[in-house]
Amino acid sequence: MILGLISRLKRWYAIPYLLICIAVSSQSLYQLFTDSRFSLSWLGALVAVGPLVLFMSLVYTFPYTRVVRFIAIPVIMALLGALLTVVEMRPLPTFYTLFFGLGGVLVYVFWYTYLDRSDNVLLKKGAYLADFTVSSLAGEKVSTSSFLGKKVLWVFFRGNWCPMCQSQLAHLAEEYETLRERGIELALISPQSREKSAQQQSRLSVSIPFYMDEDNNAARTLGIVHRYGVPLGILGYGHDTVLPTVVVTDESGKIIYVDLTDNFRIRPSVETIIASLDQAWIKLGCSVVGWNQ
Structure with missing residues (x-):
């Protein structure tokens, strides 16, 4: 309350x-x-x-x-x-x-600027990502199980109205090939309309998959709904959104990296994410080249 x-x-x-x-x-x-x-x-x-x-x-x-x-x-x-x-x-x-x-x-x-987010027991390193369903820009239903067998970088962003989100996505687009070289798929998810996500996708330098989280169902499953997170006066987005969240899962769906920022102006850089993943992979006794294998 x-x-x-x-x-x-x-x-x-x-x-x-x-x-x-x-x-x-x-x-x-x-x-x-x-x-x-x-x-x-x-x-x-x-x-x-x-x-x-x-x-x-x-x-x-x-x-x-x-x-x-x-x-x-x-x-x-x-x-x-x-x-x-x-x-x-x-x-x-x-x-x-x-x-x-x-x-x-x-x-x-x-x-x-603080998000007042509570501890999230579902999004911890070593845990398995909960199953949820989102919609592609083509209107197809896509579940997390369809990503099994792939390394996935999941980015939950608030919407086109958020300048920090736009910058975050632009930076991801710049480093898209670096991520792909390591065998990492991207999934950009927000509760905004399909049309707005399509507009955002067209502004990026590469074609990255966008998904729509209708009624924040996926965010609710993961415990990352931001109630009344859309500022008064921003029209066309409702009043609830998602807490900015970055998760990386391995081929089995296990979480190997997670960022639950407590300040909407601060997002993890792609370099930070890649460095963390490379370090984790090396600890497992594999070379960085092994990301592609």
Whole structure:
């Protein structure tokens, strides 16, 4: 119940907060250019709130995967803005700076980006992947049993609306041949519509199989449903999605690698996955070349 409430609060946070920050930045600029005297308080409000607007705009315009847990520049600028605004302590810009600037960016970094996922006993190294069924872009039902005899990299992603997911998929496409050389099949799974996955597939440099998890049935089987994970204002995706999850299984369906990120901005790089698999394979007494055999 508590996790459900937290998820709802996070769903209501992102887009409304971004719109408020845009409004505060616009008002701060207006006041700086129209006030008869220069105001450190309004400059502080702009410095505190503006960088986060710019950061989020860049993320959605030029999607990329964050490899660090904390975003330094918006935090530093929010602190600098707070120092500027308290010099004059004008009530309105000071409130904007401390509440929407410093407070908002700290909430984003230390609360909003975390996924609040609980321990998952089904997705552990050495366990066998639970059986589930998904649909191909052609509409065919595909079960995990049809992948037996193959090494498979399963990637559960949230949808086209998520810039970190887009970056993750683009990186996988860049390293697709490296994975294939090791005999690894890819399966990209999301709860979004078949049409949206087809659009995402067309944007990649190679043709990687996409699958649709209708009503999050596979995610529910694996315990990785993210209730109310789609931000308010993102249309066409419902309100539930999947927790970003990466799993690698061997020919028998046994899990040999798993990443259950607790921060949606952090995804495992393909290099990290490959290095972990190579190391695991060497420990079994085989050469890396053996992946193809």
